[in-house]
């Protein structure tokens with residue numbers, strides 16, 4: 426059992442391999458808790474060649490006996506949740522008795538999905554490129570104080586009927602010629618609540634009690650720091666706090682409960698959806714990374730945009746989240762490249778910048794300043810110790826650490842659990858003692 430509770434979160438634009446890292450660390454914890462996002466997330470985990478894609482359910486679920494929590498900061502589409510639970514059951518994973526859902530989590534209803542699509546269409550060329558899952562509209566309702574929570578589905582039916590009716594009326598006013606009937610939706614929502622009932626708990630209390638008993642928690646992030654509603658590339662972001670602040674608000678735990686923060690970063694950079702990506706590549710090299718890394722969205726299948734590693738981004742993430750260490754993933758994807766590049770600064774209209782700017786116009790015109798290092802010809806794929814890595818790969822990692830301001834305590838060299846290096850004498854090896 427590790428000494429403390431650890432947050433594992435994305436340090437770039439998502440899809441860094443958080444699912445793999447969470448799965449691999451889970452045996453050292455009693456509980457894995459998701460604190461934000463929804464089924465916009467797609468966390469792919471391979472176990473003995475079997476592929477699992479998790480969206481809402483924490484990536485710890487594949488280990489028997491681990492409690493998996495969906496916090497109040499998550500927005501839950503009940504239909505997506507049931508689909509995931511059924512899919513896991515089909516693959517031999519039973520969630521009953523160890524899936525716990527916060528009674529305060531907000532629900533995504535079918536009209537949120539419609540509003541997401543409509544809002545993107547209205548933005549036209551300025552669209553965000555959302556996952557069309559209704560995430561933004563559900564969080565809008567939450568902040569607008571008209572959202573429906575899991576506990577509302579289980580409580581007084583009259584009150585729920587009124588909530589659903591008012592929300593449907595509001596939606597009908599927003600969409601021209603829309604006359605959605607509230608009653609069938611109400612019946613559906615009641616049925617959602619009944620199926621969820623056995624899983625619903627006071628998650629904050631559960632966590633406090635289990636932490637008092639010395640059971641440690643892994644806090645699992647979805648999306649990533651650069652997609653954070655406050656600290657990301659606004660407005661090309663998701664609608665929640667994916668960075669470490671979300672842990673406290675999204676689970677009802679105190680800041681001092683977070684004993685360490687691990688940022689997951691790819692050995693290069695990807696992004697899916699719209700918005701600036703300073704190190705974006707095009708042509709053969711982009712294609713090489715996309716095919717080598719199988720960079721296609723786990724939720725939507727969209728091809729991910731690919732570029733070199735951006736140390737400005739990860740240094741920014743290290744500051745925002747107080748990263749104790751980096752889990753560097755997909756090093757093997759760079760195997761065989763004649764040279765590799767790291768971005769250490771941006772040349773912009775106002776001069777050279779080494780800190781990540783808030784103004785997207787600066788970022789859109791930013792020209793990356795690269796350091797070029799030699800590539801490596803022998804493969805890193807599947808390696809389990811740092812010493813086994815080719816000297817050039819070791820050099821790349823050392824320079825990446827210096828420029829990012831955090832050490833790589835974990836290096837992932839393939840998608841399987843076993844294809845992982847945990848650096849000796851690193852914070853992670855200390856946590857796991």
Ligand code: GDP
Pocket residue numbers: 435439440441442443444445466467468469470471717718719723754755756757758837838839840
């Ligand atoms: P997440 O959203 O951060 O959990 O990441 P995704 O699951 O969306 O995308 C990461 C993809 O890379 C998944 O298909 C993983 O199986 C895969 N992956 C994770 N780590 C490695 C690695 O070290 N090497 C390779 N080749 N693939 C990896």
Ligand code: IMO
Pocket residue numbers: 435438439440441465466467468553554555556557558559560561646647648649652661662663664697698699723
């Ligand atoms: P994981 O957890 C990568 C992106 C979308 C879009 C923006 C807003 O797998 O890393 P939303 O549907 O959330 O309103 O879309 O955020 N996005 C992700 N990109 N990985 C994810 O999750 C993402 N979840 C949302 O592509 O640009």
Ligand code: MG
Pocket residue numbers: 439440441466467468469723
């Ligand atoms: Mg993903």
